[in-house]
Amino acid sequence: MAKALNAVGPLLALILIWGSFYIFGDKHIGDGDGIESIVQQTVVIGIAAIGMTFIIISAGIDLSIGSAIALCSVIGAKLAMSGSSPAVVAITTLLTGAIIGLLIGLLVVRAKLIPFITTLGTLLILRGIAHGLSNSQPINAQDVNWLRFWLNSLPENMRWLVIPPGGWLMIILAALAAGVLRFTVFGRHVFAVGSNEQTARLCGVAVDRIKLYVYMIGGAFAALSGLMLVSYQGQGDPTGAKGYELDIIAAVVIGGASLSGGVGSVFGSLIGALIINVIRTGCTLNGIEESTTSIITGTIIVAAVAIDRLRRKAA
């Protein structure tokens, strides 16, 4: 019952926010185009948020995820432009992401560095590598149709999909990830490590290995998110995804996760990502200025977490 409520809270907030924009503002936010545009923007954040959910549940954090997305977008775009097959592009990019995660994980587990500081460092390093690989120029991938397919506007004959295929990919991956977290030994161990690392160690959980896996999963999802960015923007951009780490972390936290670990839900995180983008889109549609949008988004993030805190206290 309490668990059901945890998932319902953010969903209610989403409906409330979306509904308010619809009732009081531009009706486009509720029509096919509006929804499509919101989904297009949400997929990049949302897919990365799935990986981040693993990391945050394990009581970790990855501040460099925005840089990892940008780096992977550059790598993906380069490979795609060089004519590599879709499978090669996807596998290489995802592997790159997983290796980035592995390195972060090793720094956290072996060198015993605090994730916050470690990933503050990798935030700069990865961004630097992205610039180096691309000579600081966006890599045009407008014409890579198989990649563009995922987040392009739906052509007339595919309208039955309602949202772009990337949106469906995000939903399927979220369902898989939620299943892994809830129904596998690995998933339960992630929760145990995040809730109380000492208890997990006492109970024979291979704590270090779990952490490594978690950062690798985070990295792989960041890589996929990078490919989606290429799909959406038609280019691999070394300056792209700047500040996404904050949107992604905010999405996970709005979705009910606790930064001290042990709590979190993949679907909550997706709803969190949707909430952020509904606010952005809603503000744009209604001609609200960028500065005001920022303030509104920030207020809603703080309010969401504060309400969540109160709710937990009452429970």
Next chain:
Amino acid sequence: MSKPVNDVARLEMRDIRKAFGPQIALDGVSLKVQAGEVHALVGENGAGKSTLMKILSGAYQPDSGTMFVDGQPYAPTNPADGRQRGVGMIYQELSIAPHLSVAENIWLGIEPQNGGLLDRAKMRAEAQSTLAGLGHGDIEVDSPAGQLSVSQQQIVEIARALSMGCKIIVFDEPTSSLAQADVQRLFDLIDQLARRGLAIIYISHFLEEVRRLSSRLTVLRDGQSIACHVTASITDDAIVAEMVGREVKDLYPRSQRRLGEILLEANIPGRGTLTLRRGEVVGLCGLVGAGRTEFLRAVFGLEENTSQKITIAGHSHLAEPRSNWLQRMGLVSENRKEEGLALELSISDNVCLPALKKIAKLGFVSPSTCDAHTAEWINKFGIRCQSPQQAIGRLSGGNQQKAAIARLLEADCDILLLDEPTRGIDIAAKAKIYEIIDQLVADPIRPRAVLMVSSYLPELLGVCDRIAAVRRGQVGEATPVAQTNSEKLMRAATGV
């Protein structure tokens, strides 16, 4: 006694009631404490002691009932207000700021100022004299409080209460983290505080402490004050009977135990050797810090630098928690909150954690299977909870501990390492845990072996078959319980 007769009590609480939603925590509690008196408050966990003390401190407001300090109405709106009106609390978990100096801690929140600046000289001088007045002039007022021992930190807290001018000091289980010698010093100090005319409320699960310190005691049960007695004129059995509302006949049941094969042979360089057979309980006694816990943890592979040789059921292996669970050895940590349990996770998650791989099919675990397994233990051990999905942190200490033991059995352990298994839990839960231990080692089909650490000698003597004293990191010879007594064990532990 030639104390002037004073018919106005220092503290009086009259018919205090408090409910949290539908749950009634206090259902009419009255308490009267005189100046110069140590008044013990006893009762099981959940009897309402902590709620009552939170009302006294100002953390909660009562639904009805009145309080008086020195005859004046007392209705604190928050703990700071309560402290200012003279009520200080010394909790089990100490509340010092480790990075601040001793003097800064003593003056925290009431810092003396001189033209807007801290009056450091005054802070140091008065902190120094307060500590000296408590017989602890040796505590350096400039050193960071985090560097002090637990007992010294407690002294700092007491000094803080005195500096604020507290007339009533509540001690909530103050000895649970102290070594024996420090306990004695604390008792002397409490006596001294009472002689100064303070009213002391002393909360403890240990009746010998209650007997040693208090002149009167009040028994709480189910949110009601059952009775107030002069401590000297009531027996332990009668107190316990009033606490639990029935008679506890046999606290330490002892079924017929049959020794089986050797399950565990531990030989740890520098720490000693120990063998454990199927069907027996071996106890480790000793002073806090003597190395009992360290020995147990070394056996389980939780201590760093493990060059020890452990043989489990005839197979020698390198100790590491993960492989130990596979060898059917499990450990219950002395530190339930920090290490033992993942408090936000459910009972089911906690109980099944080491056994997940066994429960899983192809890496997949079904939550309902875990819940079903957990429900069995909940029934068997009488764990009071709403469902297996309830967060374990919401249970009482005793029920948490039962779940912690259930975890070992769910993982199919033969060797149970129990570190202070009854610390901080109430008598009824203790009795249940003694019963569980007895049933486990006397199981006719599959007797287990238990190695247990405890600071409480009567418990070890009641539960164990053999007891070894640990002194200065060394485990001594394990003596059959029939050939020893608390005095001999104390001698072995202290080396006198």
